[in-house]
Amino acid sequence: MKVDQIAVFLENKSGRLAAITKALSDNNINIRALSVADTADFGILRLIVDDTDKATRVLKEEGFTVGKTDVVAVEVADKPGGLGRVLAVLHEAGINVEYMYAFVEKSSENAVLIFRFDDPDMAITILQNAGIKILTGEEVRSI
Amino acid sequence: MIWNEEFETLPREELEILQLKRLKDLVQRSYYRVKPYRDKMDEAGIKPEHIRSLADLQKLPFTTKDFLRDNYPFGLFTLPLDQVVRVHASSGTTGKPTVVGYTKRDIETWAEVMARALACGGVHRGDVVHNAYGYGLFTGGLGAHYGAEKLGATVVPISGGQTKRQIMIMQDFGSNVLLATPSYALNIAETMEDMGVDSSKLSLRVGIFGAEPWSENMREEVEKKLGLKAIDIYGLSEIIGPGVSMECIEAQHGMHIFEDHFMPEIIDPDSGQVLPLGEKGELVFTTLTKQAFPLIRYRTKDITRLIAEPCICGRTFMRMEKITGRTDDMLIIRGVNVFPTQVEHVLMGIEGVEPHYQIIVNREGSMDTMEVQVEVSEQLFSDEVKNLEKLSKRIQVEIKDLIGSSCKITLVEPKTIQRSEGKAKRVIDNRKI
Numbered sequence: 001m002k003v004d005q006i007a008v009f010l011e012n013k014s015g016r017l018a019a020i021t022k023a024l025s026d027n028n029i030n031i032r033a034l035s036v037a038d039t040a041d042f043g044i045l046r047l048i049v050d051d052t053d054k055a056t057r058v059l060k061e062e063g064f065t066v067g068k069t070d071v072v073a074v075e076v077a078d079k080p081g082g083l084g085r086v087l088a089v090l091h092e093a094g095i096n097v098e099y100m101y102a103f104v105e106k107s108s109e110n111a112v113l114i115f116r117f118d119d120p121d122m123a124i125t126i127l128q129n130a131g132i133k134i135l136t137g138e139e140v141r142s143i
Numbered sequence: 144m145i146w147n148e149e150f151e152t153l154p155r156e157e158l159e160i161l162q163l164k165r166l167k168d169l170v171q172r173s174y175y176r177v178k179p180y181r182d183k184m185d186e187a188g189i190k191p192e193h194i195r196s197l198a199d200l201q202k203l204p205f206t207t208k209d210f211l212r213d214n215y216p217f218g219l220f221t222l223p224l225d226q227v228v229r230v231h232a233s234s235g236t237t238g239k240p241t242v243v244g245y246t247k248r249d250i251e252t253w254a255e256v257m258a259r260a261l262a263c264g265g266v267h268r269g270d271v272v273h274n275a276y277g278y279g280l281f282t283g284g285l286g287a288h289y290g291a292e293k294l295g296a297t298v299v300p301i302s303g304g305q306t307k308r309q310i311m312i313m314q315d316f317g318s319n320v321l322l323a324t325p326s327y328a329l330n331i332a333e334t335m336e337d338m339g340v341d342s343s344k345l346s347l348r349v350g351i352f353g354a355e356p357w358s359e360n361m362r363e364e365v366e367k368k369l370g371l372k373a374i375d376i377y378g379l380s381e382i383i384g385p386g387v388s389m390e391c392i393e394a395q396h397g398m399h400i401f402e403d404h405f406m407p408e409i410i411d412p413d414s415g416q417v418l419p420l421g422e423k424g425e426l427v428f429t430t431l432t433k434q435a436f437p438l439i440r441y442r443t444k445d446i447t448r449l450i451a452e453p454c455i456c457g458r459t460f461m462r463m464e465k466i467t468g469r470t471d472d473m474l475i476i477r478g479v480n481v482f483p484t485q486v487e488h489v490l491m492g493i494e495g496v497e498p499h500y501q502i503i504v505n506r507e508g509s510m511d512t513m514e515v516q517v518e519v520s521e522q523l524f525s526d527e528v529k530n531l532e533k534l535s536k537r538i539q540v541e542i543k544d545l546i547g548s549s550c551k552i553t554l555v556e557p558k559t560i561q562r563s564e565g566k567a568k569r570v571i572d573n574r575k576i
Contacts, residue, residue, distance in 0.1 A: 009524050041554065042531065044527075044528060046526055063558050064557075065521055067524045116526065
């Protein structure tokens with residue numbers, strides 16, 4: 001039920017993000033979701049793409065530091081309270097969110113939340129027990 | 144004023160007789176009491192009785208910082224610890240510092256040469272000496288302190304830091320003499336400007352600045368800003384600490400080496416050959432009188448030349464020019480010796496750190512700053528900001544713990560630090576000294 005995410009180290013200088021997107025587009029890799037964490041000194045780009053292995057290879061060849069992480073994708077209704085309910089469940093179970101980002105599905109009324117947990121398996125169990133829908137990697141990639 | 148007229152104006156022939164007598168004694172002591180020295184001399188086929196003239200000094204093997212490290216901490220002391228009343232330490236090339244020891248008489252010798260140095264700079268009994276050199280394992284603070292006391296001056300042992308308070312104390316105490324690193328002196332001057340304290344409100348007459356390289360431009364600047372005469376002092380802990388040589392206030396040109404205690408040579412750093420007098424090369428010292436931790440032909444790695452012409456001040460000791468460079472990549476940052484190998488030592492101790500790093504040194508205002516760039520390998524990388532921040536904090540703390548100087552850590556992408564063919568360019572020094 002976990003989804004592959006790739007993370008790329010970004011030095012704080014202009015043109016680095018552009019270099020990544022160019023490498024991906026040159027190799028016909030499509031980005032499904034992304035977020036950038038930035039600090040005063042560096043950034044971390046997190047991506048979910050349609051072909052994780054190929055993207056990893058391409059970016060490494062370009063000289064980037066690339067890491068692969070398991071994240072959890074949750075589907076909620078795209079309406080007020082959708083995210084709030086999920087967070088309430090996690091809070092009650094004492095699960096800490098390392099970071100998260102979200103995007104809206106273009107072909108439905110739903111939104112997808114991407115979560116990074118310390119223990120994704122535990123989080124998945126708790127979310128499923130609460131009746132929350134978890135998407136597979138396949139499902140996320142085909143959105 | 145000349146503190147010790149008898150020795151400081153000794154005719155050269157008499158000085159050389161004294162030096163030879165002391166050199167013979169030094170070689171004897173080192174050979175028979177210290178195994179590493181004996182092994183080294185045996186290997187070179189030299190016995191103490193082979194030293195018959197001052198020129199025979201050239202037959203003796205050099206001593207290097209690596210040799211000191213190999214015998215860390217007390218392996219080169221010629222006397223048991225019950226004769227050693229003090230130790231000091233300076234940066235080694237890796238994790239271990241270079242340790243030096245002093246007998247009671249060594250401490251007296253040090254006070255003597257430091258008193259001479261201060262007198263050379265025009266300091267005298269009755270002066271209030273504001274000693275902003277760091278006190279502690281660093282030789283600067285205590286070395287200057289004992290010399291100033293011997294001279295009969297009134298010492299304010301303020302050490303470094305708390306600059307505003309230092310300025311208040313100099314004002315209130317009417318300090319005449321400032322002892323500091325040149326960069327700290329400039330820092331004081333800038334803080335005075337910020338506080339709106341004009342140099343005319345202070346009574347400073349002389350500044351004795353050393354422990355790091357500084358230029359004639361910096362001399363002009365600090366003289367103007369603090370309203371004093373700026374004098375250069377040279378020393379290194381291995382030889383004794385501050386007080387190895389000192390500029391005289393009369394000429395302000397070249398530092399008189401106290402040759403009755405420290406014998407200089409200038410060598411070609413590559414061949415090790417002694418160069419003709421007046422040529423520029425690596426400075427080598429032999430300590431003629433030190434008891435606990437004498438050194439024979441110690442390679443300082445400082446580049447300079449000797450000046451043999453008589454000086455207007457009347458001292459017969461030769462002078463050395465301001466240090467113009469180093470034969471190694473040692474950096475001096477805010478008075479602290481930093482070797483790139485120390486930074487490397489820290490980085491290599493952290494799992495996953497690539498051996499690619501670069502040290503960038505800048506001067507912001509009067510303060511030197513050091514930045515260490517580290518490449519983020521896959522093993523170090525994390526998708527979480529907190530992990531990367533923890534990593535850079537850890538590197539920063541470990542470097543600070545080892546070298547005692549703080550630095551900024553910048554994580555950079557792999558392969559962005561320039562790879563060189565042959566010797567890696569580890570240091571970019573942007574300071575205009």
